[in-house]
Amino acid sequence: MQRRALVVRRAEGSRWRCRMVVGAVVLALVGVASRVIATDPVGYGFAFWPFANHADLVEHQVMDTVSEVARSRVAPQQVPAAVVADGVEVVRAHVGDPANSVWMTLRIELPDGDRCREVVVLGEHGVEINSRRVSC
Numbered sequence: 001m002q003r004r005a006l007v008v009r010r011a012e013g014s015r016w017r018c019r020m021v022v023g024a025v026v027l028a029l030v031g032v033a034s035r036v037i038a039t040d041p042v043g044y045g046f047a048f049w050p051f052a053n054h055a056d057l058v059e060h061q062v063m064d065t066v067s068e069v070a071r072s073r074v075a076p077q078q079v080p081a082a083v084v085a086d087g088v089e090v091v092r093a094h095v096g097d098p099a100n101s102v103w104m105t106l107r108i109e110l111p112d113g114d115r116c117r118e119v120v121v122l123g124e125h126g127v128e129i130n131s132r133r134v135s136c
Helices: 012-039 054-072 076-083
Strands: 088-095 101-110 113-122 128-134
Touching: 054 076, 054 101, 054 113, 054 128, 076 088, 076 101
Parallel strands: none
Antiparallel strands: 088 101, 101 113, 113 128
């Protein structure tokens, strides 16, 4: 008599292979994300060890100071003058058409050389502050 099974068992190796493929894909995605974050850890908000070096940490401290100044000033037009400090130079500053935005390019002196960041302060009292690394 022939036995008929309603459920066919999987081969034992297929489940293991599936887990290995999923694990490899996850590791690849984490690797790609790490490489992207390492290009500008201050801009992406990941200024800590695996992504940032000492110069990035100093740059992050400067950007924290810029954010505090932008949020404490009454008018955005006063931000470029208030940001200037030791090791920070405002290369360009432009007050936006609506008078509540400022676009600045900052040159920051760091232990491994100068870096430039483009900073945008939007809204009264620095509601939104964005920055990105640009070439000097």
